[in-house]
Structure formats: C-alpha cells, structure tokens
Amino acid sequence: MSAPYTVVAVLEAKKGKEQALESALKAVVEPSSSEIACLEYRLHKTIDNPAQFVLYENWVGKEEHQARFNKPYIKDLG
Known part of the structure; x- marks a missing residue:
C-alpha cells in the first residue's frame, strides 16, 4: 500500500473572475x-x-490522486 499523498494548492482568480473560479472549485x-x-x-x-x-x-496515494485527472468532473474544468 502506498503512503498517503497530500496536496495543498493555492489558486488566485484573475480580476473579475473570482465568482467563476469559486463556483468551478465548489463544483468539484x-x-x-x-x-x-x-x-x-x-x-x-x-x-x-x-x-x-x-x-x-x-x-x-499519489497514483490515486493522479488518476482523478481522468474523471469527467475534473476534465470539465478545462
């Protein structure tokens, strides 16, 4: 079994796009x-x-985290 894999991501919306980014992030x-x-x-x-x-x-694990990028809800983020 692999070790737990933790990600901390800091994202900043472009000016005027704050609500759009917040909505997109909440959707996932x-x-x-x-x-x-x-x-x-x-x-x-x-x-x-x-x-x-x-x-x-x-x-x-890291592999499980990476596998999620093939999920439709992540691909839809664009």
Missing part, C-alpha cells in the same frame, strides 16, 4: 470527496484576499 468538492481514494478534500477562501482559494487534498 463533492465528487472529489466522494472518491473512494479521497481521505479529505477541503476548499477554503482566504480572508484577506477574496480572489485567493486554498485546496487541501489528502489521498490514499
């Missing part, structure tokens, strides 16, 4: 956290910068 929270290999998946919006978002992902 439920399907991501429902993945059997997902241990934890959290989306945070920073307090001091409304254009900045932080994703905290914890997966059973």
Whole structure:
C-alpha cells in the first residue's frame, strides 16, 4: 500500500473572475470527496484576499490522486 499523498494548492482568480473560479472549485468538492481514494478534500477562501482559494487534498496515494485527472468532473474544468 502506498503512503498517503497530500496536496495543498493555492489558486488566485484573475480580476473579475473570482465568482467563476469559486463556483468551478465548489463544483468539484463533492465528487472529489466522494472518491473512494479521497481521505479529505477541503476548499477554503482566504480572508484577506477574496480572489485567493486554498485546496487541501489528502489521498490514499499519489497514483490515486493522479488518476482523478481522468474523471469527467475534473476534465470539465478545462
């Protein structure tokens, strides 16, 4: 069995695109956290910068995390 794999991603929306990015990120929270290999998946919006978002992902392994990029809900992000 592989070791747990954690990802912390900081994303910042372009000016005027904050709501679009927030909506897109919120749309992947439920399907991501429902993945059997997902241990934890959290989306945070920073307090001091409304254009900045932080994703905290914890997966059973790196391979399982990478495999999710083939899922339709991730491909639809573009």
